[in-house]
Amino acid sequence: ADWAAAEALIRALPSTSRVLLICHVNPDGDALGSMLGFGLGLRRLGVHRLQATFPGPPEVPDPFRGLPGLELLVPASAADPAPDLVICFDAASESRLGELAGRLSTAPAALVLDHHASNPGFGTVNLVDPRAAATSVVAEQLLARLGVPLDRAIAECLYVALTTDTGSFRFEATTPAVHQLAARLLATGISPGDISRRVFDTRPFGAVRLFGEVLGRARLEPAAADGRGLVWTFATLDDLARHEQRPYVLEALIDSVRCTAEADVSCVLKQTAPDEWAVSMRSKGAVNVSRVAVALGGGGHTFAAGFTGRGTAEQVIEAIRGELTGALLAGDA
Numbered sequence: 001a002d003w004a005a006a007e008a009l010i011r012a013l014p015s016t017s018r019v020l021l022i023c024h025v026n027p028d029g030d031a032l033g034s035m036l037g038f039g040l041g042l043r044r045l046g047v048h049r050l051q052a053t054f055p056g057p058p059e060v061p062d063p064f065r066g067l068p069g070l071e072l073l074v075p076a077s078a079a080d081p082a083p084d085l086v087i088c089f090d091a092a093s094e095s096r097l098g099e100l101a102g103r104l105s106t107a108p109a110a111l112v113l114d115h116h117a118s119n120p121g122f123g124t125v126n127l128v129d130p131r132a133a134a135t136s137v138v139a140e141q142l143l144a145r146l147g148v149p150l151d152r153a154i155a156e157c158l159y160v161a162l163t164t165d166t167g168s169f170r171f172e173a174t175t176p177a178v179h180q181l182a183a184r185l186l187a188t189g190i191s192p193g194d195i196s197r198r199v200f201d202t203r204p205f206g207a208v209r210l211f212g213e214v215l216g217r218a219r220l221e222p223a224a225a226d227g228r229g230l231v232w233t234f235a236t237l238d239d240l241a242r243h244e245q246r247p248y249v250l251e252a253l254i255d256s257v258r259c260t261a262e263a264d265v266s267c268v269l270k271q272t273a274p275d276e277w278a279v280s281m282r283s284k285g286a287v288n289v290s291r292v293a294v295a296l297g298g299g300g301h302t303f304a305a306g307f308t309g310r311g312t313a314e315q316v317i318e319a320i321r322g323e324l325t326g327a328l329l330a331g332d333a
């Protein structure tokens with residue numbers, strides 16, 4: 001990680017520079033929170049020609065509609081002036097940037113902030129820390145180096161990012177440093193109860209019924225990988241249409257599946273086109289699901305990864321089964 005170069009890049013920005021902030025497709029709390037929090041920080045440094053955007057449909061998922069800094073979000077258009085600097089948040093690879101990937105490669109400078117071990121470092125300057133619990137941890141460190149004080153708005157963005165990516169401080173990456181950062185964020189006066197209710201504990205009734213249906217068709221395969229189970233389910237475009245729900249509501253589904261005691265690996269297949277599925281995978285520690293995902297064209301972290309699957313749901317699961325044994329973690333059998 002090249003902290004000095006990243007700091008110099010930002011410090012050298014004239015106040016008239018145009019900075020484009022981008023994050024990965026289907027943005028989650030870490031992608032949006034680190035991008036908007038850092039954008040608000042840049043504004044405090046006097047950089048005002050800021051545009052934040054993400055690939056795909058421009059709708060912000062309901063859980064993130066209360067984030068400060070949403071006014072920075074402007075859908076990208078071909079008429080946009082060329083930016084002097086592009087900053088990319090929480091994207092493990094350029095492929096996660098969809099139609100915005102070109103913006104990054106043609107910009108005079110590109111700064112990549114991320115925490116995926118598989119990130120090849122596709123910027124001109126890269127701050128990639130695989131030990132960081134969230135990209136927001138990296139973003140906050142850079143803001144601190146730049147001397148930007150944490151205000152409530154920045155803190156709320158970074159808190160949403162930190163809590164979403166650590167599963168509310170439940171995952172292994174929850175280090176003392178994570179709690180120390182959370183303490184600094186809370187000290188600005190943000191309301192963790194309100195934030196958590198909005199981000200984690202609010203969904204439309206239709207989504208509750210949709211979850212019931214999709215969880216009702218979950219399958220448990222006892223001997224999927226070395227005697228440890230695989231649990232999986234799928235949600236179709238028709239399921240979404242019948243319950244009048246937008247695709248983002250399915251992002252929380254994996255959390256209701258991965259709690260299965262009999263399974264180490266859990267998968268949710270979310271249909272995105274007739275023969276296409278966004279696949280979420282989790283492991284409790286026996287399988288490196290990132291290896292499975294990379295083998296099938298995706299990526300992610302050791303215990304949380306994903307890829308785009310093609311064919312029927314059964315074909316996608318068969319492809320996963322084929323990769324599981326090879327992805328068993330040594331010494332864990």
Ligand code: 5GP
Nearest residue numbers: 092280281298299300301304305306307308
């Ligand atoms: P989720 O299951 O929450 O969508 O994603 C879990 C992890 O897998 C995230 O760190 C995300 O970056 C990664 N991931 C999910 N889907 C894909 C994908 O299609 N391609 C790649 N490269 N990574 C993915």
Ligand code: MN
Nearest residue numbers: 028030031090
């Ligand atoms: Mn993310």
Ligand code: MN
Nearest residue numbers: 030090135165
């Ligand atoms: Mn992240």
